[in-house]
Amino acid sequence: MSDLVTIAGGGLAGLSLAAGLRLRGIGVTVHEAGSYPRHRVCGEFISGVERATLDGLGIAQDLADALELKSLMWFREGRTIHEGVLPEAAMGISRYRLDRRLKERVVEMGGMVVERSRQVREKSEGLVWAAGRVPRRGSWVGLKAHFHGMSMKADLEMHLGANGYAGLAQVEEGRVNVCGLFRVDRSQAGRGSDLLDGYLRAGGNGVLADRLREATVDAESFCAVAGFEMGRQEVGEGLCVIGDAESMIPPFTGNGMSMAFQAAEVALGPLERWSSGGLAWDGCVAEIREGLRRRFRRRLVAAQTMHPVLLRRGGRDVIESIAAAGLLPFRPLLSLVR
Ligand SMILES: Cc1cc2nc3c(=O)[nH]c(=O)nc-3n(C[C@H](O)[C@H](O)[C@H](O)COP(=O)(O)OP(=O)(O)OC[C@H]3O[C@@H](n4cnc5c(N)ncnc54)[C@H](O)[C@@H]3O)c2cc1C
Known part of the structure; x- marks a missing residue:
């Protein structure tokens, strides 16, 4: 059995997992289809990730100078409908900066990152698929x-x-x-x-x-x-999958990047035991799947329920009138998608 983990996809899930593995002395190679730095479609604010998660992945210092974003306003077609403050500050940092930093962090820690290297999606021992949203006809x-x-x-x-x-x-x-x-x-x-x-x-x-x-x-x-749809993505039989490649939360939650880090955190323990010979690969994949399901199920269901409300005119009418009455339960709603 090889002790080397191969990660397909050098976005946040793949790179942070690679950093976490290196922190534990495990050999890792990341294959990224593109190259760094590059801009990505993303809201670029990170909300709901704990410091302990970032420390456990060895990447807290890469976010240390991110802007602290606390105040927020919601508008509907130009009208203010809600003003508030986040219970915990979100972090503002571009993907252009963050992804490059994480790649450099992995290399500094002794990992390999191969750019312009597109992998084929197939089950293979030691392969973690972190290649983002699954392409499909989408609206x-x-x-x-x-x-x-x-x-x-x-x-x-x-x-x-x-x-x-x-x-x-x-x-x-x-x-x-x-x-x-x-x-x-x-x-x-x-x-x-x-x-x-x-x-x-x-x-x-x-x-x-x-x-x-x-x-x-x-x-x-x-x-x-x-060309994507939100929610659970199609995960091939026996494939080890993390990040958006496993499930994509609707972006209004501002939680997808945190989930990428948390998914890497979930995967670390089983991969560490597999690499030391304490767990078979199939068991490792099953543990990671179950860990992700338990960690994300509630917030995915909540976000998938709220998302269509924001997109329906009637839903927006209701939100606007509740907010106008000062009754929008913003914090409880936020906690449901964290
Ligand atoms: C419109 C929009 C707004 C968003 N706003 C926010 C926000 O404000 N806050 C937030 O937290 N989240 C937001 N998200 C979600 C967030 O961007 C994702 O959840 C996060 O990037 C997931 O990280 P990932 O590593 O799983 O995937 P990605 O970041 O997509 O990384 C996947 C990587 O894999 C590479 N790749 C693809 N195919 C292959 C292959 N075959 N072989 C090798 N490499 C491959 C890609 O080039 C890419 O670098 C938003 C998403 C969208 C669509």
Whole structure:
């Protein structure tokens, strides 16, 4: 039996697992289809991960200078519907910076990271599949870009629209990350940030689109993703899978990155026992699956239930009127998706 773990996918789940394995002296190679640094479609705020998880993975220092984001505002088509403060500050850091840092951390710890190396999805002893969302026909498009010179109304802004939602989060160097999830609309023909502008206006978020027009976009940072569905992903028989490749929580929760770290944490123990010969590979895979199921089941069900409410006009009406009466149970709802 080889004692070397191979990880397919150098996103947050794959790289943080690699760092955690190196911390325990276990040999690891990460194969990443792309290269670093690169922008990714992501809201870029991390919420709900405990310091102990980051310490256990050996990556806490890589997040030490992330911005502390506490205040938040929700808008619906330009109108303020909720203002509040997060119980625990979220962390604002770009994926451009974070993924590169984690890759460097893994290498510094003695792991190997092979860039531009696309792996084939197949069951193999020692292989952990952390390659993100499973491509399939889907009804969503995710768009993101960084803007300079934007004045924020709160550390985090969430803008609900008729076709989806967009989140704004401050990240490093005075940048604001704007990231939206929208129902695919083939009539939107713009390119780059014009496409984001088109989707925002089509959803009734012209006020936000006008604010973005007054700021300066970093055109290089624009990216888009389509062809995915949220929730549990298709996991092949006997394959060891973590992160978005296993299940994707709807982005409004701002919890997917934390789940990537937590999934790596869940996988560490079984992989450590497998690498020392104390557990067969099939048992290791089964333990990881069960660990992920137990850790994430409740929040996935809660998020999958809330997500359609945000996307239905009637649902948004209810949220707006409850919020107007000052009765939006924001903290209890947040705790359900953590
Ligand atoms: C619109 C949107 C907004 C979001 N906003 C937030 C937010 O604000 N906060 C938050 O916490 N989460 C957010 N998320 C979720 C978050 O981005 C993901 O949950 C997180 O990136 C999952 O990490 P991962 O490592 O599993 O997957 P990824 O980060 O997707 O990494 C997978 C990696 O695998 C590589 N890869 C793919 N195929 C192969 C292959 N065959 N071989 C080798 N490598 C491969 C990819 O290039 C990629 O680098 C958002 C997601 C979307 C879509």
